[in-house]
Amino acid sequence: MTSLPPHFQPVACDEPGVYRTLLESTKAIPWRIDWATMRFTYIGPQIEALLGWSPASWQSVNDWADRIHEEDRQKTVDFCVAQSQQGVDHEADYRAITRHGEYVWIRDVVHVVRRPDGSVGSLVGFMFDITARKQAEEKILQLQRELEILSYRDSLTGVANRRMFDTVYPAQWAKARDTGHPLSLVIVDIDYFKQYNDHYGHVQGDECLRRVAQVLDTAASHPGHLCARLGGEEFVLLLPGTDAEGARIKAERCRKLLAQEEIPHARSGAGRLVTVSLGVGTIVPGAGDDPGVFLDRIDRRLYQAKSAGRDRLCDAEA
CATH class of the missing domain: 3.30.450.20 (PAS domain)
Known part of the structure; x- marks a missing residue:
């Protein structure tokens, strides 16, 4: 061996x-x-x-x-x-x-x-x-939570984005239907925003969007209420537990707060300041009601407000 x-x-x-x-x-x-x-x-x-x-x-x-x-x-x-x-x-x-x-x-x-x-x-x-x-695991989880928050936040204005609205709206609709409480929507559109962009440029246009979003978010500031940017110059306020009178008051507050900002708009057909048009509606959802149909109804009211001269709200079909 x-x-x-x-x-x-x-x-x-x-x-x-x-x-x-x-x-x-x-x-x-x-x-x-x-x-x-x-x-x-x-x-x-x-x-x-x-x-x-x-x-x-x-x-x-x-x-x-x-x-x-x-x-x-x-x-x-x-x-x-x-x-x-x-x-x-x-x-x-x-x-x-x-x-x-x-x-x-x-x-x-x-x-x-x-x-x-x-x-x-x-x-x-x-x-x-x-x-x-x-x-390290907690840091990863924190980053994931931050990314999730960012995924529901409009990167330009800082308010909630369309994805957030599309997530929260059906949930609040179901809650209102089950509890019998009212649910209100306010759809907001900045008047003559294309003309604003053409005259002041897109950088100033982005700043205008941010300032309007801040005003709307301030007006919507209430537990459970949501201000979201739907896209372009269009925003929505989701107001659970708010009746028709409360929704109208909230919409008028949006107009007043924006007027106080005194954002110049030399090419507006509704004055010399940036203004908004608003469609407002309230519903106590029933079993046969559809959230998409209700959203379309409020959108039509917005365009009625625009057709009637802008810088106003419409809370009933013509």
Whole structure:
């Protein structure tokens, strides 16, 4: 039999101290709990560097449970106990409280050690610091939430966009139908906006859209009410829980607030300032009513207001 060179000879590792050195040189924190007594028989010294608690302070499972963030404690303890009782290996993510009152995200990987008769003898496992991973995941979720918000926001004016309106309108319609409460719409169009763009340019036109949107959003400012840009120079106010008189008052407020802005419009056929025309309507939806038909009805009222000379509202069919 060919002999191995001296530097390839296997090294005997039968001394417990070798294994302990290997365990305690890793970032993972090893531990062992005796199932019968529910007491720690070992925990790696790395625990003190991570959480600030000395290894000697980890006496029983109560010490472990007490050092779990209160929002995670009950579900984590219940899950781990149930899995251990069934003899199932498992993992648990939770926030562990440090000695200084801060917290660290931990992933506990647990292995159930059985006796020859199949009963649970002990639990052994490793604690891993996954704080950086959790922070990265939270950052991704935050970015996703921000992107979702942006996807429902008109990038030019900052108010809600057509997608948001198309999402919220059917939901508010169904709610009004179920509760018997009124639902009002106000569709708004800037008068002679093409002429405004032609005269002042598109940069100034964009600024005009932003200022009008801000006025309308201010007028609609009420819990549950929505101001959205439908496209171009057209906007809509969705006013759940608002009756016909309230919707008319809201529409007139839009006109008054815009007049106070005094945005010059030298090419308007309705005066020397930027004005709007509005279609207004209210409904208590019934089972046979259709939200699309109602929206079309208010749109027709808008064009009646425009046909009648602009800078006015129409809340009934001619």
